[in-house]
Amino acid sequence: MIQIDALPAFSDNYIWLLQDVTTQTCAVVDPGDAVPVEAWLAAHPGWRLTDILVTHHHQDHVGGVARLKQASGARVLGPAGERIPAIDLALRDGERVEVLGLGFEVIEVPGHTLGHIAYYHADADAPLLFCGDTLFAGGCGRLFEGTPAQMHASLGRLAALPGATGVYCAHEYTLGNLRFARAVEPNNAELAARFDEVSAWREQGRISLPSSIALERATNPFLRTSESSVKKAADERNGGPIASPAEVFAVIRQWKDKF
Numbered sequence: 001m002i003q004i005d006a007l008p009a010f011s012d013n014y015i016w017l018l019q020d021v022t023t024q025t026c027a028v029v030d031p032g033d034a035v036p037v038e039a040w041l042a043a044h045p046g047w048r049l050t051d052i053l054v055t056h057h058h059q060d061h062v063g064g065v066a067r068l069k070q071a072s073g074a075r076v077l078g079p080a081g082e083r084i085p086a087i088d089l090a091l092r093d094g095e096r097v098e099v100l101g102l103g104f105e106v107i108e109v110p111g112h113t114l115g116h117i118a119y120y121h122a123d124a125d126a127p128l129l130f131c132g133d134t135l136f137a138g139g140c141g142r143l144f145e146g147t148p149a150q151m152h153a154s155l156g157r158l159a160a161l162p163g164a165t166g167v168y169c170a171h172e173y174t175l176g177n178l179r180f181a182r183a184v185e186p187n188n189a190e191l192a193a194r195f196d197e198v199s200a201w202r203e204q205g206r207i208s209l210p211s212s213i214a215l216e217r218a219t220n221p222f223l224r225t226s227e228s229s230v231k232k233a234a235d236e237r238n239g240g241p242i243a244s245p246a247e248v249f250a251v252i253r254q255w256k257d258k259f
Contacts, residue, residue: 002100004128004168006207007036012172013060014209016130019047020100027051027074027099029119029130030170034064038071051099054078054087055132056116061170079108081115091117102128109134109158111151112141120161127165129213131158136169137211138194139177140222142257148250152225155249159223163214174198174208177220180259184221184233184252191219225249 003021006014009032016029017040024047031037031052041047049072052065056079066085069076077099078084080092091097093108097119104119112133121128133141134151135158143151178195185191194215198208216223224230225245234251235241242248 002102004210006209007040009033009036010060014168014170014172014207015064016168016170018100018102023100024048025050025100027053028068029053029168030055030061030132031064031068032058032060032062034067034071037064037068041072048072049074052076053099053119053130054084055118055130055134055170056113057082057084058113058133061132079115079117081108082113093117107157109154111143111146111154114145114150116146116154118158120165122162125164127162128168129158129161129165130168132170134158134169135167135216135220135223136171136177137167137174137208137216138181138198138220139173139256140220140253143253148253149246151253152246152249155222159213159217161213163212163217165213167211167213167216168209169211172207172209174211175202180256181219181221183259184255185224185227185229187229188219194219221252222249225252 003019005017007017009015015031018027028037052074062085069086075088076086077089078087080090091106095106097104102121104121107118109116109118118131175198221230225248231248234248237255238251
């Protein structure tokens with residue numbers, strides 16, 4: 001059985017730690033800082049880091065990779081289209097890899113960066129998605145390299161995954177994202193309930209992740225660009241009718257950038 005925990009890093013990053021309690025082996029996703037991982041390993045003698053999964057090249061996701069690899073000999077997996085430190089396995093869309101006995105499919109999701117990838121584990125009961133800075137709880141990543149059309153298509157691929165899929169993104173941005181989502185859809189009752197729930201969690205010091213694909217479809221405006229309520233808000237923001245969901249996405253992404 002694989003246990004997943006979040007190791008906080010910097011001000012709002014999460015390094016996801018996957019643990020096989022039977023073999024005492026572990027893997028991490030997007031270790032922007034080596035220190036939280038080193039501290040966990042020091043507190044758990046006998047455990048071995050076997051794999052480092054990387055979604056994209058930004059420093060807050062790769063800053064600890066080389067040091068962790070040097071110390072542990074762990075295999076480094078990452079996108080073929082980006083420069084990843086100490087990479088052993090460069091991955092492209094549709095390829096499959098095994099980590100701690102779990103099979104993962106690689107999904108290319110350009111937008112935040114051009115080579116960004118996500119890791120999807122299909123499972124009848126508990127599918128998993130490690131999506132870096134592409135899909136956030138209640139939001140999506142900024143477009144540093146890609147186009148709105150690319151990001152809209154990438155989010156569409158993730159939204160098509162099973163509703164039960166656990167969404168493990170890399171930042172604690174949920175409350176701010178939901179504030180914006182409420183500006184887009186003030187009459188979305190499920191969104192309002194989620195905002196209240198996450199607000200309570202954060203006041204208690206509890207993290208807001210993982211989310212699920214079903215919850216994102218119901219409350220994340222960036223996955224709801226075909227909904228009439230989201231289109232109406234985008235039309236008003238744009239000062240006129242918008243023709244396509246991709247253009248709706250572009251308008252609300254630009255709105256969020258200034259929110």
